Amino acid sequence: MxxxxxxxxxxxxxxxxxxxxxxxxxxxxxxxxxxxxxxxxxxxxxxxxxxxxxxxxxxxxxxxxxxxxxxxxxxxxxxxxxxxxxxxxxxxxxxxCLSAFPENLGALKRLRRAGLPLGILSNGNPEMLDISVKSAGMHGLFDHVLSVDAVRQYKTAPAAYALGPQAFDLPAGDIVFVSSNGWDACGATWYGYKTFWINRAGHPAERLDVAPTGTGHDMNDLLAFLAASGVAV
Amino acid sequence: MxxxxxxxxxxxxxxxxxxxxxxxxxxxxxxxxxxxxxxxxxxxxxxxxxxxxxxxxxxxxxxxxxxxxxxxxxxxxxxxxxxxxxxxxxxxxxxxCLSAFPENLGALKRLRRAGLPLGILSNGNPEMLDISVKSAGMHGLFDHVLSVDAVRQYKTAPAAYALGPQAFDLPAGDIVFVSSNGWDACGATWYGYKTFWINRAGHPAERLDVAPTGTGHDMNDLLAFLAASGVAV
Missing domain, CATH: 1.10.150.240 (Putative phosphatase; domain 2)
Incomplete structure (x- = not known):
């Protein structure tokens, strides 16, 4: 791996x-x-x-x-x-002007302290992402805030997912893509990312013949998944 | 026109x-x-x-x-x-094994008698379309039963809508594409068809910055639309 x-x-x-x-x-x-x-x-x-x-x-x-x-x-x-x-x-x-999920800010700061490069890859356009990041208190936590607006194609188009590897100059397989949307986690898995599905709602897995690399209920479960994958968090 | x-x-x-x-x-x-x-x-x-x-x-x-x-x-x-x-x-x-909507068989037969070439263009694969056409009593009414299976892309992909003009050897603008799904009528309009939306459920128009050429409640309204467009039905 x-x-x-x-x-x-x-x-x-x-x-x-x-x-x-x-x-x-x-x-x-x-x-x-x-x-x-x-x-x-x-x-x-x-x-x-x-x-x-x-x-x-x-x-x-x-x-x-x-x-x-x-x-x-x-x-x-x-x-x-x-x-x-x-x-x-x-x-x-x-x-x-949305809030962050309660555990998110702490988890992001912990990842940041661990020195792991972090990003956002969203369907949202840059202006709305900028406002959302600030109003959720996440300003300064991300190395790249990426919007599909750059390629004018929404997820699950390959051009949208390609923005992550391009920005970080890493193969998709070296990046964990995290989403609470089952379909988005599947789409990123198809593309070649490692993926983690934050299944907050406790939904069944999407029947798309592909499974996220890991699944959990919240961001703390993501930290556990990263630790188990050898990341020092 | x-x-x-x-x-x-x-x-x-x-x-x-x-x-x-x-x-x-x-x-x-x-x-x-x-x-x-x-x-x-x-x-x-x-x-x-x-x-x-x-x-x-x-x-x-x-x-x-x-x-x-x-x-x-x-x-x-x-x-x-x-x-x-x-x-x-x-x-x-x-x-x-679905039924036809009650007015559909009569309307299709009237169009057929008028000599207008008729087709189906569906996301359904050929095997299921074949069963559905037969169980709805529509066998023999269509010149072409087209499935997106031929191009392995679902609507609203242009390759899917292209099957109609290809099969009939006509420009899309000479063909009326009929759907009860607002999004499908919009997709076909984007592609270049004349379109008719059978809005059976009385839903609002999809906000996709495009409008079907015509709209009605059932297949009889389609006949009226065709007659008003110069087709002798």
Whole structure:
């Protein structure tokens, strides 16, 4: 097994806790907030995939923040919710300024002290990643904050995953890619990374004929996985 | 506007009514059948997209029927349902042998009598399409039954939509592509078809910065659209 020389994280749902979005939606639309948040998230991801599949050359690419707005408007309309400008702005602000999962900051700082190069590789566009990293208190913890915006193709396109090895100048097999999305962990495994799936929700494994290198419930389990793989953390 | 020289249909949900699958799931798992059918369908489509995006060369392609089985197993496991072999076989049989939507057969026969070349262009693999066409009573109505299996890329990949113009030897702009899936109608519009979205569920338009050429509620609305476009039906 290759030595682990860097760790790259997915952002939304992995580093940043998106639960506050559901809570705010529920506050604004009592009894329907969870449905709104779920459909919003579903369409947000659908739109990344439809655009990348339909135009591998990036001709239909639109930044993640714009897709996030599109998806919110679709979800609200479909669920029959009136989304005036102020309400939309509140929901979007909640999405822009997320918190870190409680154990994440400590775990990232420990990895940083261990001298392991760290990065983010996200569907998010650079502007939104910049705000999210700062509002989650993670400024200065990463060597590279990588956005698929550079290649105008969303995950699971190979060009998107290729950004990690390129930035760190390492083979994918020397990098651990960490995601809380099962499909993202699978996509990165297909690409050639070592992978760790933070299965916070306790979901079954995606049936994609590929398995992440490791799986756990939170970032502390990632630390244990790295230690067991020979990284001094 | 180009003259309309052929009509190509999506299959599942457009020609074939997949509601019976939900009904059977509900019968087998009272109170949870609809959730199972929804998650099953969601993962079935997710798996097509993840595989095509991750490997545009088709290296991760797996036929739609196999993905349908994978998705059912995932959905059942996630919802905590025990899926023994007999139950799984019943649900899959329901999916294999679907009925036509009530107005479809009459509409297709009218188009056929009008002399318009007709086709199917589906994510389904040839074997499952063959069974579905026969069990829906549509045998002999189509000039071409096209499966993305030929190119090992799922919709919305351009190679998938290209099968229509290739088979009919017509520019995409001379063909009407018909789908009940908003995203599929948008994908075909991006590709260059004239498109008609059969919006059976009354959903809002997908926010993909593109609109189908026409929209209606059922196949009779398609006939009206074709008549208004100069086709003698």
């Amino acid at each position: 290759n030595k682990i020389r860097a760790v790259v994280f997915d952002a939304y749902g992995t580093l940043f806790d998106v639960y506050s979005v559901t809570a705010r939606a529920e506050q604004l639309f009592p009894g329907k907030g969870e449905a709104l948040a779920l459909l919003w998230r579903e369409r947000q991801i659908d739109y990344t995939r439809l655009r990348t599949m339909a135009a591998p050359d990036g001709a239909l690419y639109k930044p993640f923040w714009a897709l996030t707005v599109d998806a919110l408007r679709y979800a609200a309309e479909r669920l029959g919710m009136k989304l005036d400008e102020a309400t939309e702005a509140q929901l979007l602000k909640e999405y822009a | 180009n003259k309309i020289r052929a009509v190509v249909f999506d299959a599942y949900g457009t020609l074939f009514d997949v509601y019976s699958v939900t009904a059977r799931a509900e019968q087998l798992f009272p109170g949870k059948g609809e959730a199972l059918a929804l998650l099953w369908r969601e993962r079935q489509i997710d798996y097509t997209r993840l595989r095509t995006m991750a490997a545009p060369d088709g290296a991760l392609y797996k036929p739609f029927w196999a993905l349908t089985v994978d998705a059912l197993r995932y959905a059942a496991e996630r919802l905590g349902m025990k899926l023994d072999e007999a139950t799984e076989a019943q649900l899959l049989k329901e999916y294999a």
